[in-house]
Amino acid sequence: MTEPxxxxxxxxxxxxxxxxxxxxxxxxxxxxxxxxxxxxxxxLNTVILGPTGCMYVANGHQxxxxxxxxxxxxxxxxxxxxAGVGTAAAxxxxxxxxxxxxxxxxxxxxxxxxxxxxxxxxxxxxAMGYDYKRFLYVLYDNESYANTGIQASSMTPxxxxxxxxxAGRVKKVGNARMKKNVALIxxxxxxxxxxxxxxxxxxxxxxxxxxxxxxxxxxxxxHLLVPCPKGWFTDPKYTLDLSRKALETGLWVSWEYxxxxxxxxxxxxxxxxxxxxxxxxxxFQHLTEDKIxxxxxxxxxxxxxxxxxxxxxxxxxPWAAPP
Amino acid sequence: xxxxxxxSKSVMKTLPKKFMWTGTRxxxxxVKLADVDVIAAYPIRPYTGVMNSLAKMLADGEFTAxxxxxxxxxxxxxxxxxxxxxxxxxxxxxSGVGLAYASEPIIVTALGQLPVVAMAGCRxxxxxxxxxxxxNDVLGFRDHGWLMAWAKDAQEAxxxxxxxxxxxxxxxxxxxxxxxxxxxxxxxxxxxxxxxxKDGVARFLPPYKPIHPLDPIxxxxxxxxxxxxxxxxxxxxxxxxxxxxxASGVIxxxxxxxxxxxxxxxxxxxxxxxxGDAEIVLVTxxxxxxxxxxxxxxxxxxxxxxxxxxxxxxxxxxKKELSKAVAKAKAVGVLDFSYSFxxxxxxxxxxxxxxxxxxxxxxxxxxxxxxxxxxxxxxIEHFERSVKLLKKSIEKGKTxxxxxxxTLRGEDA
Numbered sequence: 103m104t105e106p107x108x109x110x111x112x113x114x115x116x117x118x119x120x121x122x123x124x125x126x127x128x129x130x131x132x133x134x135x136x137x138x139x140x141x142x143x144x145x146l147n148t149v150i151l152g153p154t155g156c157m158y159v160a161n162g163h164q165x166x167x168x169x170x171x172x173x174x175x176x177x178x179x180x181x182x183x184x185a186g187v188g189t190a191a192a193x194x195x196x197x198x199x200x201x202x203x204x205x206x207x208x209x210x211x212x213x214x215x216x217x218x219x220x221x222x223x224x225x226x227x228x229a230m231g232y233d234y235k236r237f238l239y240v241l242y243d244n245e246s247y248a249n250t251g252i253q254a255s256s257m258t259p260x261x262x263x264x265x266x267x268x269a270g271r272v273k274k275v276g277n278a279r280m281k282k283n284v285a286l287i288x289x290x291x292x293x294x295x296x297x298x299x300x301x302x303x304x305x306x307x308x309x310x311x312x313x314x315x316x317x318x319x320x321x322x323x324x325h326l327l328v329p330c331p332k333g334w335f336t337d338p339k340y341t342l343d344l345s346r347k348a349l350e351t352g353l354w355v356s357w358e359y360x361x362x363x364x365x366x367x368x369x370x371x372x373x374x375x376x377x378x379x380x381x382x383x384x385x386f387q388h389l390t391e392d393k394i395x396x397x398x399x400x401x402x403x404x405x406x407x408x409x410x411x412x413x414x415x416x417x418x419x420p421w422a423a424p425p
Numbered sequence: 426x427x428x429x430x431x432x433s434k435s436v437m438k439t440l441p442k443k444f445m446w447t448g449t450r451x452x453x454x455x456v457k458l459a460d461v462d463v464i465a466a467y468p469i470r471p472y473t474g475v476m477n478s479l480a481k482m483l484a485d486g487e488f489t490a491x492x493x494x495x496x497x498x499x500x501x502x503x504x505x506x507x508x509x510x511x512x513x514x515x516x517x518x519x520s521g522v523g524l525a526y527a528s529e530p531i532i533v534t535a536l537g538q539l540p541v542v543a544m545a546g547c548r549x550x551x552x553x554x555x556x557x558x559x560x561n562d563v564l565g566f567r568d569h570g571w572l573m574a575w576a577k578d579a580q581e582a583x584x585x586x587x588x589x590x591x592x593x594x595x596x597x598x599x600x601x602x603x604x605x606x607x608x609x610x611x612x613x614x615x616x617x618x619x620x621x622x623k624d625g626v627a628r629f630l631p632p633y634k635p636i637h638p639l640d641p642i643x644x645x646x647x648x649x650x651x652x653x654x655x656x657x658x659x660x661x662x663x664x665x666x667x668x669x670x671x672a673s674g675v676i677x678x679x680x681x682x683x684x685x686x687x688x689x690x691x692x693x694x695x696x697x698x699x700x701g702d703a704e705i706v707l708v709t710x711x712x713x714x715x716x717x718x719x720x721x722x723x724x725x726x727x728x729x730x731x732x733x734x735x736x737x738x739x740x741x742x743x744k745k746e747l748s749k750a751v752a753k754a755k756a757v758g759v760l761d762f763s764y765s766f767x768x769x770x771x772x773x774x775x776x777x778x779x780x781x782x783x784x785x786x787x788x789x790x791x792x793x794x795x796x797x798x799x800x801x802x803x804x805i806e807h808f809e810r811s812v813k814l815l816k817k818s819i820e821k822g823k824t825x826x827x828x829x830x831x832t833l834r835g836e837d838a
Binding site for chain 2: 166175177181188198390
């Protein structure tokens with residue numbers, strides 16, 4: 103296996119874009135930026151499967167234009183894992199039988215938090231059990247069912263106001279479920295060769311992780327946090343700042359898990375108070391100072407576990423009492 | 426070895442080789458002969474045997490394919506769909522609620538114009554959990570662009586599977602196919618089956634050549650993107666409509682080619698038994714058509730002019746052929762293993778389809794629906810009695826009671 107080409111500076115990133123114009127995503131869309139970086143990392147010999155979600159609805163266009171310069175096929179909301187397996191299986195057998203020339207073809211699924219962490223979890227789990235090479239599932243997590251109008255998913259953070267969990271006079275908190283950690287669930291699959299989390303900052307981080315994932319010699323998974331101006335009620339110009347603040351406040355943890363070893367990609371030193379991230383977003387504006395402090399306490403407790411994992415290079419389940 | 430034994434052995438060698446195979450095993454042999462590339466499996470009775478057989482064949486190296494045990498029927502049909510989109514020949518299948526669980530990928534497979542072939546082992550839908558045979562599991566997809574072939578036995582199931590690939594992969598069609606076989610009666614009953622030769626199948630069914638595969642070698646195809654309905658919505662529906670219309674001719678041609686190359690002949694759409702002079706015609710599909718023919722033969726000995734029509738394709742539905750086959754009949758009875766609660770006359774799916782197909786016919790025979798629902802197996806007497814009820818209607822010149830549930834305890838028994 104060749105050593106993955108890791109970009110050390112932005113100059114190492116291909117200037118060509120394979121995710122181009124022809125979509126109608128919102129201004130400041132984090133998921134669209136993720137798509138752009140992902141396809142830069144993957145290159146032309148790639149097939150993308152897109153489960154229903156923002157990146158299906160917003161990337162299709164009224165005038166039949168397509169933003170993809172590589173083959174792309176929609177798959178049903180819960181079908182990302184199965185679509186990836188079917189596609190990868192076809193390439194492998196057609197090459198084995200001599201029905202298609204032999205070469206490396208990347209099969210990538212780019213699915214949202216609802217389609218992946220809720221409806222598609224079973225199929226994703228199945229897919230991570232098989233041994234297809236150059237098969238990467240990227241979960242782009244904008245923390246809600248955003249294109250249907252911001253309904254909470256199992257990956258919406260505690261305290262966020264969404265259309266299914268609006269903050270009100272009686273239910274003051276908004277979403278009362280804790281955010282599910284899908285990457286840790288995927289790490290529990292013995293066949294998976296590479297699991298990572300990332301966000302849009304720093305930009306080379308996700309690019310390099312996608313490269314490593316594709317070279318991992320087996321199924322791989324990246325959980326990508328993507329700020330969503332529409333769902334988080336933020337100004338489009340703050341998308342990348344939100345990614346950075348998520349890391350600096352420790353509310354997003356960037357890590358890699360490969361060959362049984364865990365490593366944090368970023369350790370905030372010192373960790374900033376969570377309010378620096380939460381107060382940028384109107385979805386949390388109803389939270390009182392007490393509630394913000396409870397989130398801060400829970401985050402501090404969780405970080406004890408993340409640091410322990412980093413020292414021991416092993417996954418343990420981080421836990422803090424719900425606020 | 427004695428001379429006579431030797432002689433009989435050499436005679437046996439000249440005869441085509443037959444095997445005692447269940448319907449599921451026979452279909453597995455067809456999948457092997459078709460050199461299928463990707464197989465997606467998930468267990469549910471009574472179809473599962475086909476996947477058991479295929480897994481063993483692959484484990485023993487009888488042929489090469491990817492076989493994937495999925496986490497659900499939904500994933501199973503998605504796997505087949507996406508493998509087909511790349512250009513692989515695929516096989517999948519299910520039964521009963523398994524098909525219901527897979528309904529979303531089943532529907533989009535047809536809309537994606539992907540020539541997936543699926544075996545359906547017909548089974549009652551839950552609740553209650555019921556291993557009995559009904560057609561509603563497959564017929565739930567009658568409106569969604571799948572071709573639907575109904576076999577009468579294991580031999581025909583094998584032949585139909587090969588023809589299904591031929592028809593589905595035809596560029597004028599490119600629609601998926603269900604090969605429906607009645608649960609237990611076909612799936613689990615061993616009969617003598619004569620498989621075609623490998624060479625014959627290779628001549629009949631060349632490898633699948635997709636027009637627009639999802640493969641970077643062929644350039645960046647964007648498939649099934651979100652669209653504005655006002656822009657091409659109706660046009661996309663018409664594409665499937667046209668493909669289904671094209672299928673009729675392609676099916677006919679395929680069975681002729683099959684007879685030429687493989688040497689076994691079938692009528693394309695309808696098997697007709699003594700319909701020429703029949704006053705009464707029983708119309709049905711699947712395995713129980715044989716029982717109906719047996720019952721009809723007995724009744725003909727008693728002087729009742731009764732024939733049987735076995736429909737081989739529910740989609741595309743052979744309207745013209747059916748009208749012709751029953752043109753001289755005074756009464757038509759549908760032996761039906763489906764139901765459609767609240768439909769016109771509270772009847773069933775096949776009956777409504779038959780009635781709709783015969784609406785324009787000049788002869789307008791009397792119609793009756795005999796619903797064998799709930800999975801309780803009918804006996805020959807039930808079919809005989811159905812004929813006698815049809816005869817009574819002819820004598821009275823009208824149908825006093827349209828819908829009968831012959832296997833139900835109580836009023837119709």
